[in-house]
Amino acid sequence: MSVLIEREHIGIFGKMNAGKSSVMNLLTQQETSLVDAVPGTTADTRTALQEIHGLGPVKLFDTAGLNEPGELGAKKRRKAYNDLKECDLALLVIDPSAGDLAVERQVIAESRELDKPLLLIYNIFKEQDRAKIETLAGELELLRFYPRLAIRANDLACRAELLDFILANYQSKNDRLELLPFLQKDEYYVLVIPMDVETPPGRYLRPQAMVEEYITRHWAYPVSFRLDLAAARSLGGVETAAEQKRFADFLQNFQKRPQAIITDSQAMDILSQWCPADIALTTFSIVMINYFSRGRLRKFADGAQALKNLRSGDKVLIVEACNHSRIGEDIGTVQIPGHFAQKYPGVLLEHNFGREFQDNQALAQYKLIIHCGGCMLTAQKLQARLRDLESTGVPITNYGLFLACMQGEAALRRVLAPWNI
Numbered sequence: 382m383s384v385l386i387e388r389e390h391i392g393i394f395g396k397m398n399a400g401k402s403s404v405m406n407l408l409t410q411q412e413t414s415l416v417d418a419v420p421g422t423t424a425d426t427r428t429a430l431q432e433i434h435g436l437g438p439v440k441l442f443d444t445a446g447l448n449e450p451g452e453l454g455a456k457k458r459r460k461a462y463n464d465l466k467e468c469d470l471a472l473l474v475i476d477p478s479a480g481d482l483a484v485e486r487q488v489i490a491e492s493r494e495l496d497k498p499l500l501l502i503y504n505i506f507k508e509q510d511r512a513k514i515e516t517l518a519g520e521l522e523l524l525r526f527y528p529r530l531a532i533r534a535n536d537l538a539c540r541a542e543l544l545d546f547i548l549a550n551y552q553s554k555n556d557r558l559e560l561l562p563f564l565q566k567d568e569y570y571v572l573v574i575p576m577d578v579e580t581p582p583g584r585y586l587r588p589q590a591m592v593e594e595y596i597t598r599h600w601a602y603p604v605s606f607r608l609d610l611a612a613a614r615s616l617g618g619v620e621t622a623a624e625q626k627r628f629a630d631f632l633q634n635f636q637k638r639p640q641a642i643i644t645d646s647q648a649m650d651i652l653s654q655w656c657p658a659d660i661a662l663t664t665f666s667i668v669m670i671n672y673f674s675r676g677r678l679r680k681f682a683d684g685a686q687a688l689k690n691l692r693s694g695d696k697v698l699i700v701e702a703c704n705h706s707r708i709g710e711d712i713g714t715v716q717i718p719g720h721f722a723q724k725y726p727g728v729l730l731e732h733n734f735g736r737e738f739q740d741n742q743a744l745a746q747y748k749l750i751i752h753c754g755g756c757m758l759t760a761q762k763l764q765a766r767l768r769d770l771e772s773t774g775v776p777i778t779n780y781g782l783f784l785a786c787m788q789g790e791a792a793l794r795r796v797l798a799p800w801n802i
């Protein structure tokens with residue numbers, strides 16, 4: 382089966398004469414753009430189609446200077462910001478000696494609004510300008526939060542450095558990622574779905590639907606088990622025994638042993654005990670966060686280590702990327718706070734619901750972020766969140782990993798094992 386490769390759109394933005402066209406020419410290795418010291422040489426956006434080794438087919442946009450005065454300047458600006466919407470990656474070219482940062486401030490603001498990955502390229506005209514880079518970051522704090530490179534953009538010898546920088550800091554939209562990399566054809570996979578009061582009638586939740594569809598599409602067999610959580614948790618009573626037997630009978634009925642169980646994270650307290658040792662175990666939330674973070678589950682696993690250092694008075698942010706109705710034993714507002722009350726007394730919990738996320742200054746106050754599966758976010762939006770957290774140094778973990786941790790180190794290791802972590 383042939384895979385369609387989509388062209389990457391890379392836009393080059395900045396002030397007049399910052400060196401945007403030189404960056405364009407470095408990438409295309411030819412005079413695609415006219416480079417001249419007269420401000421405003423790029424009359425409108427120029428584009429070039431190109432194959433870049435390591436990235437594949439790209440469309441480059443060399444946009445007009447964003448600080449050109451007058452009516453024509455305003456028109457070009459509108460065009461350039463429209464181009465930004467089309468881009469998968471924005472390169473912001475900065476002349477460190479050019480003073481005023483209004484343009485840079487605006488490009489960063491627009492790219493954050495659109496969740497566009499952004500890389501900074503400082504164009505060094507004179508060697509002494511390198512020293513000014515730190516001063517600029519002092520004036521515009523957000524400059525510290527993006528990967529940066531300082532080169533002489535009009536020097537062809539800098540091309541390899543520029544390409545390496547882009548490849549190291551940009552994940553292509555063509556990089557394919559499997560939802561369940563451990564899946565094998567012709568094998569059975571059990572989905573444990575409690576269907577509590579938050580489950581909408583008539584459909585599965587998105588993580589459940591995605592996992593079921595993926596398994597079926599890949600010629601394996603998804604089988605669902607509705608777990609009665611209330612019965613399973615009736616503190617070892619008759620109902621627990623009956624529910625446990627129902628689950629054991631269900632597994633016994635397979636002529637071929639299921640390869641893995643994927644459970645709702647909130648049932649980890651039950652499944653960590655009931656899932657037989659020969660069947661792998663992980664959770665929907667872990668599957669989702671790995672997928673939407675483009676394979677960065679290890680970062681969330683590392684973040685869980687921060688739980689060990691929490692002290693009374695520390696703040697933790699619980700993040701859910703959608704606004705589903707929160708009723709009953711909701712994970713974010715009831716279950717996770719319940720674990721904190723028991724294991725981390727005095728730790729202060731705050732919530733962030735929906736698609737908007739806190740700004741970097743606000744994020745810095747937290748000792749840990751606990752994020753849901755993020756299935757309602759685009760991969761770009763989740764990447765943008767991770768970029769901000771990385772720049773502030775705040776660790777992040779995930780609902781599934783947190784709830785596994787609450788069952789002990791062995792349970793955490795178990796849910797990570799299918800991912801080779």
Ligand code: SF4
Nearest residue numbers: 703753754755756757
């Ligand atoms: S965005 Fe988060 S809270 Fe909403 S359904 Fe997806 S995983 Fe659950």
